[in-house]
Amino acid sequence: MNWAGLYAVLSGVNRHSTAIGRIWLSVIFIFRIMVLVVAAESVWGDEKSAFTCNTQQPGCNSVCYDHFFPISHIRLWALQLILVTTPALLVAMHVAYQQHQEKKLLMMTGHGDAKHLEEVKKHKIRIAGSLWWTYVFSVVFRLLFEAVFMYIFYMIYPGYQMVRLVKCEAYPCPNTVDCFISRPTEKTIFTVFMLVTSSICIVLNMAELVYLVVRACARRSRHNSNPSSGKGSFYGHKLSEYKQNEINQLLTEQDGSLKDMLRRNPGLQEKGDRCSAC
Amino acid sequence: MDWGSLHTILGGVNKHSTSIGKIWLTVLFIFRIMILVVAAERVWGDEQDDFVCNTLQPGCKNVCYDHFFPISHIRLWALQLIFVSTPALLVAMHVAYRRHEKKRHQRFRIEGSLWWTYTSSIFFRLIFEAVFMYAFYFMYDGFRMPRLMKCNAWPCPNTVDCFVSRPTEKTVFTIFMIAVSSICILLNVAELCYLLTKFFLRRSKKAVNAKHHPNHENKEETKQNEMNELISDSCQNTVIGFTSS
Numbered sequence: 454m455n456w457a458g459l460y461a462v463l464s465g466v467n468r469h470s471t472a473i474g475r476i477w478l479s480v481i482f483i484f485r486i487m488v489l490v491v492a493a494e495s496v497w498g499d500e501k502s503a504f505t506c507n508t509q510q511p512g513c514n515s516v517c518y519d520h521f522f523p524i525s526h527i528r529l530w531a532l533q534l535i536l537v538t539t540p541a542l543l544v545a546m547h548v549a550y551q552q553h554q555e556k557k558l559l560m561m562t563g564h565g566d567a568k569h570l571e572e573v574k575k576h577k578i579r580i581a582g583s584l585w586w587t588y589v590f591s592v593v594f595r596l597l598f599e600a601v602f603m604y605i606f607y608m609i610y611p612g613y614q615m616v617r618l619v620k621c622e623a624y625p626c627p628n629t630v631d632c633f634i635s636r637p638t639e640k641t642i643f644t645v646f647m648l649v650t651s652s653i654c655i656v657l658n659m660a661e662l663v664y665l666v667v668r669a670c671a672r673r674s675r676h677n678s679n680p681s682s683g684k685g686s687f688y689g690h691k692l693s694e695y696k697q698n699e700i701n702q703l704l705t706e707q708d709g710s711l712k713d714m715l716r717r718n719p720g721l722q723e724k725g726d727r728c729s730a731c
Numbered sequence: 732m733d734w735g736s737l738h739t740i741l742g743g744v745n746k747h748s749t750s751i752g753k754i755w756l757t758v759l760f761i762f763r764i765m766i767l768v769v770a771a772e773r774v775w776g777d778e779q780d781d782f783v784c785n786t787l788q789p790g791c792k793n794v795c796y797d798h799f800f801p802i803s804h805i806r807l808w809a810l811q812l813i814f815v816s817t818p819a820l821l822v823a824m825h826v827a828y829r830r831h832e833k834k835r836h837q838r839f840r841i842e843g844s845l846w847w848t849y850t851s852s853i854f855f856r857l858i859f860e861a862v863f864m865y866a867f868y869f870m871y872d873g874f875r876m877p878r879l880m881k882c883n884a885w886p887c888p889n890t891v892d893c894f895v896s897r898p899t900e901k902t903v904f905t906i907f908m909i910a911v912s913s914i915c916i917l918l919n920v921a922e923l924c925y926l927l928t929k930f931f932l933r934r935s936k937k938a939v940n941a942k943h944h945p946n947h948e949n950k951e952e953t954k955q956n957e958m959n960e961l962i963s964d965s966c967q968n969t970v971i972g973f974t975s976s
Contacts, residue, residue, distance in 0.1 A: 456732040475824070483740075483817060486732040492809045503779060507789040507886070617794055618886075631886065633790030635779060638801040646810075 456486050459538065466541045469548050469578055473661040477654060481538060484650045489530055493643045496636055497527045503635030510625055517621035517632045523609060526640070530647060533602040537654070540591035540598075547587040548578055580665070581672070589665055596658045599651055606648075613648060615640040734764050737816060744819045747826050747839060751922040752853075755915060759816060762911045767808055771904050774897055775805045781896030788886055795882035795893045801870060804901070808908060811863040815915070818852035818859075841926070842933070850926055857919045864912060874909055876901040 460482060467475055504518045555573045580588050607613070615637040622629045634640075738760060745753055778800070784792045825848040829839055841849050868874070876898040883890040895901070 457736060460732055460736060472828075479820060482732055483737070483813065483820075487737065487813060488810070490733055491813070492806045496803070496806060499779060503793060505789050505793055617797060618790070631790060633793040633886075635793050636797055636800075636803075638797050639803060639806065642802050643806075 456490060459535070460486075462545075463538055463541055466545045469544060469580070470541075471580065471661060471664060473657055473664060477657040477661065478541075480650065480654055480657065481534065485530075485647065485654075486534055488643075488646065488650075489527070489534070493530070493647070494527055496639050496643055497525060499635055500525060504632065505635075506621065506626070506630050506632040508626060508630045510627055510630075513621070513623075513626035513630060514632075516623045517619070517626060517630065520621060520623050521619050521632075526606075526610070526644060529602065529606060529609075533598070533651075536598045536602070537595050540594040543591045543594075544584070544588050547584055551578060551584065585665065585669060589662065592658050592662050592665070596655060596662070599655050599658070603648070603651060610644075613641075613644050615644065734768060737813075738764075740823075741816055741819055744823045747822060747841070747845075748819075749841065749922060749925060751918055751925060755918040755922065756819075758911065758915055758918065759812070763808075763908065763915075764812055766904075766907070766911075767805070767812070771808070771908070772805055774900050774904055775803060777896055778803060782893060783896075784882065784887070784891050784893040786887060786891045788888055788891075791882070791884075791887035791891060792893070794884045795880070795887060795891065798882060798884050799880050799893070804867075804871075804905060807863065807867060807870075811859070811912075814859045814863070815856050818855040821852045821855075822849050841929075846926065846930065850923065853919050853923050853926070857916060857923070860912060860916050860919070864909070867909075874902070874905050876905065 463478060463482075467478055470478065500522070501518055504514065506514050506517055508514075552573055556570055559569050559573065578584065615634060617634060617637045619632050619634065620629050621632050741756060741760075745756055748756065779796055782792060782796045784795055786792075822845070825845055826839055829845065839845060876895060878895060878898045880893045880895065881890050882893050
């Protein structure tokens with residue numbers, strides 16, 4: 454299981470997201486995960502081996518590194534990305550549950566053939582009812598996790614800037630010792646980059662939340678002004694959809710047989726012409 | 732998520748590109764991304780380990796390295812490639828949206844709003860390429876990698892000689908990547924011109940058509956009209972057929 458595995462799992466969720474949700478997912482995968490894997494990991498690759506302290510005292514290097522870097526940026530970002538992408542799985546689970554219920558309904562009403570079951574899997578599910586609540590909760594959790602990690606980052610590494618020199622006086626270092634960090638400027642550039650993309654993702658999540666709420670309110674006001682537009686349950690709607698599909702099918706079959714009838718009895722055509730004259 | 736996944740994502744966009752766009756994508760993947768992964772990363776692999784300064788002062792090497800290389804060439808190229816390939820996703824999203832609206836799975840012609848999306852994506856590509864090339868030139872004062880750098884940042888005592896590892900090989904690859912970047916810029920400019928020319932030609936054809944055939948219906952409309960007539964005829968006959976039998 455690696456980032457590619459996560460990508461495979463989350464691409465399925467993509468189908469049932471809003472447009473903003475899809476943009477958010479692309480930003481996460483291309484500008485955060487990909488940059489992390491392809492660029493940032495090599496910048497932090499030698500963070501410990503190239504961390505040099507101005508002393509020959511054994512152990513001082515390790516102790517100072519551990520004191521200033523309780524958890525590396527790379528690991529923090531990896532945890533952040535995993536936790537931020539996981540709420541989308543709640544939505545995926547809910548969608549799978551709904552599809553399972555639909556299939557059961559189809560079997561009950563006698564439409565349990567392979568074609569209909571395939572259709573259930575293929576058609577896009579509307580974000581309404583309980584799915585709306587699950588989706589909104591997943592977006593809220595995403596926002597929470599992003600904010601929490603940004604705060605943790607700020608707490609552990611105040612200022613987001615990587616300094617060149619840190620002064621360390623932990624035992625066993627003799628007195629105060631100068632320790633030099635490797636590639637501080639490059640690390641600062643990437644920290645700022647990841648911060649900016651994190652903020653963009655927060656903005657996208659807030660926009661998605663607002664969009665979902667506005668859509669729900671609009672739908673509600675439409676229902677209130679037009680009460681006859683079916684307040685039935687989700688499955689009631691589905692049943693009526695299937696009935697309508699059946700009627701449509703019958704109509705097309707009938708139309709086909711009528712065309713045959715017309716071809717066989719051209720006399721009917723004349724009656725038609727007469728009638729159009731009236 | 733790595734270059735392979737980016738290739739998978741962008742491979743889909745290929746279907747809806749112009750021929751020049753397909754050439755550009757090939758150049759990007761073979762001459763830039765592949766060269767970066769297969770060759771350049773090895774050349775820059777030991778850039779800090781083998782950056783040697785003529786001093787025993789601890790920390791001097793780190794500080795001098797950081798001073799002369801604020802961001803490594805490899806990372807700059809990686810960011811450049813990611814930014815340059817991403818506008819193509821705008822086109823992919825637009826095509827997916829159109830497919831969802833019209834429920835068709837065929838290749839869409841680049842016209843209408845898709846033309847604007849496509850042209851903007853090329854424009855953004857050009858801007859990103861230019862910005863990164865400028866950033867490169869600005870940071871590294873030309874595209875050559877010197878062998879020796881003189882450093883006097885604290886804690887280095889006085890001025891210290893620092894030696895870069897594999898400078899000639901790095902210069903060769905830098906020039907190669909710059910050359911391919913310029914080729915990509917040229918391809919993008921050519922594609923932009925091609926799209927603009929196509930647009931103006933189509934417009935003038937439409938104007939000429941409208942002048943010569945003011946009441947001309949296009950093929951689709953004629954077919955639709957025929958179908959409508961057939962349906963209305965058969966409906967009338969249905970009514971008659973039922974009432975007579």
